[in-house]
Structure formats: structure tokens, C-alpha cells
Amino acid sequence: MLIYRIALEKYAHKLVASGRAARWNPNDVEMIYTASSRSLACLENVVHRNQVGLNLAFSVMTIGVPDTLPIISIKKEDLPPNWQQYDRMLFTQQMGEKWIREKASVLLAVPSSIIEEEINYLINPKHDDFKSITLVKTEPFVFDKRIKQ
Numbered sequence: 001m002l003i004y005r006i007a008l009e010k011y012a013h014k015l016v017a018s019g020r021a022a023r024w025n026p027n028d029v030e031m032i033y034t035a036s037s038r039s040l041a042c043l044e045n046v047v048h049r050n051q052v053g054l055n056l057a058f059s060v061m062t063i064g065v066p067d068t069l070p071i072i073s074i075k076k077e078d079l080p081p082n083w084q085q086y087d088r089m090l091f092t093q094q095m096g097e098k099w100i101r102e103k104a105s106v107l108l109a110v111p112s113s114i115i116e117e118e119i120n121y122l123i124n125p126k127h128d129d130f131k132s133i134t135l136v137k138t139e140p141f142v143f144d145k146r147i148k149q
Helices: 038-048 086-102 128-132
Strands: 002-008 032-035 058-064 071-073 107-111 119-123 134-141
Touching (some): 032 038, 086 107
16 A cells, blocks of 8 residues: 655655644654545645745655554544544544554544544554554655645
């Protein structure tokens, strides 16, 4: 399976996690966020960056995941109403942190908070299976100027 990540160019040549808090992890819990498609990775960036930030140098990372790796899934039905709202982030962060700490799998499939029917994949870089996930290629990525208006 191929999954995708759009990152600032200077961070796009290695699979690393910042440890900064986000929807599925609290601060100091390392997790790599990826998407099931380039377009979803683009959309995730657009909603999390301001227009000026989209003018920086970005790359799209194509990441290879062996089909033999187990994937745990969190379905939107498993989440409380309005889970994607900011004031519910503590709940999703606790779920993500529990998954990371238990090392239940190297991948966690979660619904996108933007389009719930789309899937994001979280990677646990501390899991033993992380070594089998590869950065297949990195290519320049430019956000369409219409997105930045």
C-alpha cells in the first residue's frame, strides 16, 4: 500500500515525527501523520496552514507499507459526536497515545476530521515494524494558487 505525506521540503527526506501535539497525539508523543491519497494530504495541509505558509517549499512523500502489516482502525462510529471539533481533541489524543504506548500496530487508520469518509494513517515510529515502512520517493509539491487565495 502507498500512503502520502506533504511536508516542508527540509523535513521530507526522512520519516520522522516532531512530537508536537495534534489531533491524535499530545505533546511529546511521536506519531507520523499520513493520508490515503495525495489530495487528502493536500487538504489536511490547507486547513492547518495559513495562506502565507502555503507559499513555502513543500514536498510530497510517497510511503510504502507492506500489505502484510496489520492495521488497526478507528471508525467514525467509534467516536463521540462532534469528535472533530477542537474541544474534543483531548479524547482523540488519549486514543492515539494509548495506541502508541501499547504498540498494538505500526499503523492506525483514522477518519479524516475534514472528510470523515476519507482515511488518514498514523504511523508509530517506535513500533518494531516501523523498519519495514519505506520512503519510496520525495517530489516537489506546489499548492495550486487558487487554494492560496
